Amino acid sequence: MKIVETVDVISRGNFPSSRDWRRACRHVRTAIKATDWPHGSGTFTIYPQSGKKRGEGNGVVPIRIPCLSKLRELGWQLEQLPTIQNGAIEMGDLDALFQSNYGFIGFEWETGNISSSHRAMNKLLLTLKLGGLVGGFLAVPSDKLKVYLTDRIGNIGELRHYLPLWRDTVIAEGALRIYVVEHDALSFDVPRIPKGTDGRALR
Numbered sequence: 001m002k003i004v005e006t007v008d009v010i011s012r013g014n015f016p017s018s019r020d021w022r023r024a025c026r027h028v029r030t031a032i033k034a035t036d037w038p039h040g041s042g043t044f045t046i047y048p049q050s051g052k053k054r055g056e057g058n059g060v061v062p063i064r065i066p067c068l069s070k071l072r073e074l075g076w077q078l079e080q081l082p083t084i085q086n087g088a089i090e091m092g093d094l095d096a097l098f099q100s101n102y103g104f105i106g107f108e109w110e111t112g113n114i115s116s117s118h119r120a121m122n123k124l125l126l127t128l129k130l131g132g133l134v135g136g137f138l139a140v141p142s143d144k145l146k147v148y149l150t151d152r153i154g155n156i157g158e159l160r161h162y163l164p165l166w167r168d169t170v171i172a173e174g175a176l177r178i179y180v181v182e183h184d185a186l187s188f189d190v191p192r193i194p195k196g197t198d199g200r201a202l203r
Contacts, residue, residue: 001035001044004142005156005180009166013173015134020100021175027098028107028137031070032181038190039066046193048186052151059195060149064095064109067139071096071107082106082132094123103134110140110154117154125166128174135175142182150195156180
């Protein structure tokens with residue numbers, strides 16, 4: 001899988017220029033680039049069918065498996081949420097968490113609809129604001145990739161409108177980055193990525 005765009009939403013204080021943040025960025029880029037389909041193929045090739053109709057297109061949940069596996073190899077904890085000293089976050093675990101010298105750094109891979117993307121961003125921003133995180137990442141599909149995934153999957157095209165609002169969040173120290181991800185190739189010779197179920201929504 002490739003990264004086609006990097007969006008820095010928050011970059012405040014000394015942390016964004018620290019070795020810890022640079023290392024976390026390197027880890028996440030490495031993990032994204034290790035994300036392949038079919039798993040084990042070494043490249044991300046997607047079945048080029050629109051996901052707008054029920055039963056067509058590709059699911060999204062299996063996509064993140066190689067990425068999270070690589071992050072775990074690099075020392076990240078999976079399905080964790082940091083402790084907040086003053087308050088509580090009750091919005092579910094982060095996909096991955098890394099302990100740096102400055103504090104925790106969180107990672108989320110978008111596997112839901114656009115509302116899910118907003119919840120992920122709100123979780124990262126609020127945890128940054130409350131001091132539970134010092135850095136965070138969100139990986140979302142590009143406008144080209146979203147066409148072949150479950151309809152209404154969270155994507156950069158729709159999130160981009162909210163960047164000015166998120167950038168106004170009062171955070172003295174920290175970094176929050178969005179990586180926009182995309183397939184390496186298209187082919188009808190690979191299997192479609194399976195869809196799971198989440199309530200009535202196919203994922």
